[in-house]
Amino acid sequence: MHKVSKDTIVYAMSSQNKPVLHVEPGTQILFETWDALHGQVKSADKGFDSLDWNRVNPATGPVYINGVQAGDILSVKIDKIEVAVTNMVAYLTKNEGFTMDDAVMLTSMVADVRICQVVDPKKTVRVEFPKKYLRE
DSSP states (O other), X not given: OEEEOTTXXXXXXXXXXXXXXXXXXXXXEEEOOOOTTTTOOOSTTOOGGGSOGGGOSOXXXXXXXXXXXXXXOOOOOOOOOOOOOHHHHHHHHHHSOXXXXXXXXXXXXXXXXXXXXXXXXXXXXXXXXXXXXXXX
């Protein structure tokens, strides 16, 4: 299995981006990824006004698949996604009054992680959390 480090990122999709890896079709690849804010939020009290907005939505890669031509259709199988739910836990502790332990436990039980769109890294993964567990 090949591994693509989260240190090899792009902020915009472009044919000018140089591949960080060349592989044959069917090759398994482990992609390390950043969160949407490129690790800039380390605590619940960091405000959005302090973010570097030129460093958001990093995408790991790109990877070149040998033999693929323009117009070919690729099938991608995602075997596993490990998502840090740090922002959800931070929100629950700061805004909803949960302890850290309770926020982690509740998030692991009721939050639903969904892939929204594979093409646009700005909307790749989201966490859905039922409102019934939040304050009204």
